Amino acid sequence: MHCENCSSEHPVSAPCVEQVTWTGAESSDSVPRTIPALFDLRGRTLGHYRLTQLLGSGGMGTVYLAEQTTIGARVAVKVLHPGLAQDARLRARFYAEARTVNLIGHPxxxxxxxxxxxxxxxHYFVMEYLDGLPLSRLQRPAQPELVAWLLAQACDALEAVHRSGVVHRDLKPDNLLMMERPGERPTLKVLDFGVAKALHGPGNPEQTMAGQVLGTPAYMAPEQWAGQPVDGRADVYSLGVTGYLLVTGQLPYPRGQLAELVLSPAPPPPLRxxxxxxxxxxxxxSRxxxxxxxxxxxxxxxxxxEFKKALLASVQPAPRLQASPGAHLAHAAQAAHEPSSTPSTPIPALPALPEPNDPTPPPTWTARVRRGKEGGSVVVHCSELSRxxxxxxxAEPFPQxxxxLEFTLLIGGEEVECVGEVVRHVDSAQARAWRMSPGVGxxxxxxxxxxRELLMRLHPPRPPSVAAQSAGAKEALAPF
Structure with a gap:
C-alpha cells in the first residue's frame, strides 16, 4: 500500500526505509523486517560485467548499467538485494523473472x-540495456495517437505473455519503456516480470499463497486488489489505467479513495x-x-x-513523428543547458521529471515562458494546475x-496564452522536505x-458533500 509517512509503496506492516523504493511487489510475510539501505555496487565486476552506473532500485533488486569487460558492450544488470538473498522463496521469485522472460521471447x-x-x-541476471523513456516520464496529457500506438505494442507483448500461461500483474508506466530513433516511429518494451505468475500449474508456495496481493495499488484490477485469482484481463485493466493517465493527466480514481471505490460492494460512481x-x-x-x-x-x-484492435481503430494508424512528446522533453532539456545570451532569465529552465520508481507520478504540463524585454522564451514543466x-x-534565482509572467500553456492538446503573478517560492530545501520540485507558484x-473552459474540464465542480470531505486536504495543501 501507499505509505503516508515516507511517500513510497511498501507493505503497511513493513518499516519505512527511505533509501529503498518499494514497488508494492512484496508481501509483509515474505520480506525480512530489516531491509538494507541501497547496496551500491558501482565499480564492482560480476562475472564479465563491470557495474558503472545506478539505473534504479525496487523492492527486489537494484539495476545497474554495466560494461562487458572483453568487448565493452553495454548491458543492464539486476542484482537481488543481499538481505533478501537469504530467503529461498525470494530467490526463487527473482530467478523466475528471468525464466519467464526467456520463455516468452517477444520483441x-x-x-x-x-x-x-x-x-x-x-544473485544477478543480465539484460539488454534499453536507452529509452519510461512512460512515467512522458509529458501528460500525451498525444492520443502516440498513446494508442504504444499501448498497442504493449498488447502485442501481453498477448504473447498470456499465451505462454503467464500474467504480468504489475503493468504501470514505470514498466513500459518508449524508445525513439530518428526517422522511425516510437517502439515500446515491457519490463519487470518480478511478480508475474503462471496461470496454470502449482507454482511454489510463496507465489500461490492464498490472500497475497502483489502489484502496484493504483494500477491493480479490482479482483487483484481482493486477492482473487487473476487472468490476462487483469493486465488489460492495468494497461487501461496507464492509458487513462497518459491521455488525461490524471488517474481514474484518486489515490486516497482507490481502495474504497474499487472494493466497495456498491458500484463506484461512473468514471469521467x-x-x-x-x-x-x-x-x-475514450470508449x-x-x-x-x-x-x-x-x-x-x-x-x-482485442484491446489492441480497439486502440488502433480509435485513432490514426500511427502517431505523427514530429509531435513525439519525447521531442518536447529533449527540447526542454536542451533549453536547460544552452547558454543564455543575457546574464539571467525570468525562470531558468529545469524540467522536473518524476522519480523513475514513482508508481503514480503527478501529472505535468509544459509552458513556454517569454523573457519579456530580453526576447526569446524558455520551456518549463508545470504541475498543480488548477482553476x-x-x-x-x-531553478533559482526565482522571479520576485x-x-x-506571460507564457503559453500546452493544455488539452492546444496552446493557450496566459498571464500569471508569482505568489509563492519553494526553494531547494523546502522542496526536499516536501518531496516536490523547487519552483514558483x-x-x-x-x-x-x-x-477557463479547459480548466473546468480538468477540475469540474464537485457536489457539496465531496467538497466538504476534502476541506482538510485543502488546508494541508495551503502552504504549497
Whole structure:
C-alpha cells in the first residue's frame, strides 16, 4: 500500500526505509523486517560485467548499467538485494523473472542474456540495456495517437505473455519503456516480470499463497486488489489505467479513495470519460479505455489482442513523428543547458521529471515562458494546475513575488496564452522536505474564456458533500 509517512509503496506492516523504493511487489510475510539501505555496487565486476552506473532500485533488486569487460558492450544488470538473498522463496521469485522472460521471447519484451551468482553470494541476471523513456516520464496529457500506438505494442507483448500461461500483474508506466530513433516511429518494451505468475500449474508456495496481493495499488484490477485469482484481463485493466493517465493527466480514481471505490460492494460512481477531460482524445479511444477499466472482468476486452484492435481503430494508424512528446522533453532539456545570451532569465529552465520508481507520478504540463524585454522564451514543466493557477518547476534565482509572467500553456492538446503573478517560492530545501520540485507558484490574471473552459474540464465542480470531505486536504495543501 501507499505509505503516508515516507511517500513510497511498501507493505503497511513493513518499516519505512527511505533509501529503498518499494514497488508494492512484496508481501509483509515474505520480506525480512530489516531491509538494507541501497547496496551500491558501482565499480564492482560480476562475472564479465563491470557495474558503472545506478539505473534504479525496487523492492527486489537494484539495476545497474554495466560494461562487458572483453568487448565493452553495454548491458543492464539486476542484482537481488543481499538481505533478501537469504530467503529461498525470494530467490526463487527473482530467478523466475528471468525464466519467464526467456520463455516468452517477444520483441516488445526486454531480453535477458545471463543469470548467475557471484563468489560472494550476489544473485544477478543480465539484460539488454534499453536507452529509452519510461512512460512515467512522458509529458501528460500525451498525444492520443502516440498513446494508442504504444499501448498497442504493449498488447502485442501481453498477448504473447498470456499465451505462454503467464500474467504480468504489475503493468504501470514505470514498466513500459518508449524508445525513439530518428526517422522511425516510437517502439515500446515491457519490463519487470518480478511478480508475474503462471496461470496454470502449482507454482511454489510463496507465489500461490492464498490472500497475497502483489502489484502496484493504483494500477491493480479490482479482483487483484481482493486477492482473487487473476487472468490476462487483469493486465488489460492495468494497461487501461496507464492509458487513462497518459491521455488525461490524471488517474481514474484518486489515490486516497482507490481502495474504497474499487472494493466497495456498491458500484463506484461512473468514471469521467477521457475525452471529457482532454478534448483532443477521440471518443472511440475514450470508449476503449473505459471498457478496459470495467470493474467486472467479463465486461472488459477478452484478450490483449482485442484491446489492441480497439486502440488502433480509435485513432490514426500511427502517431505523427514530429509531435513525439519525447521531442518536447529533449527540447526542454536542451533549453536547460544552452547558454543564455543575457546574464539571467525570468525562470531558468529545469524540467522536473518524476522519480523513475514513482508508481503514480503527478501529472505535468509544459509552458513556454517569454523573457519579456530580453526576447526569446524558455520551456518549463508545470504541475498543480488548477482553476486558480499552477506551479512552475524551475531553478533559482526565482522571479520576485508579484512578478507578472506571460507564457503559453500546452493544455488539452492546444496552446493557450496566459498571464500569471508569482505568489509563492519553494526553494531547494523546502522542496526536499516536501518531496516536490523547487519552483514558483503562479496565480492566473484575467484568464481567457478558453483557458477557463479547459480548466473546468480538468477540475469540474464537485457536489457539496465531496467538497466538504476534502476541506482538510485543502488546508494541508495551503502552504504549497
Amino acid at each position: 516488445n519484451i526486454v531480453r535477458i542474456f545471463d543469470i548467475n551468482e557471484s563468489e560472494d553470494g550476489l 470519460a477521457p475525452h471529457e477531460l482532454a478534448p483532443d482524445v477521440p471518443e472511440a479511444l 476503449a479505455l473505459l471498457r478496459a477499466l470495467a470493474r467486472n472482468p467479463s465486461e472488459r476486452f477478452t484478450s490483449a489482442l 486558480g493557477g499552477l506551479f512552475m518547476c524551475c 513575488i508579484f512578478t507578472r 503562479l496565480q492566473f490574471i484575467n484568464p481567457s474564456a478558453r483557458l
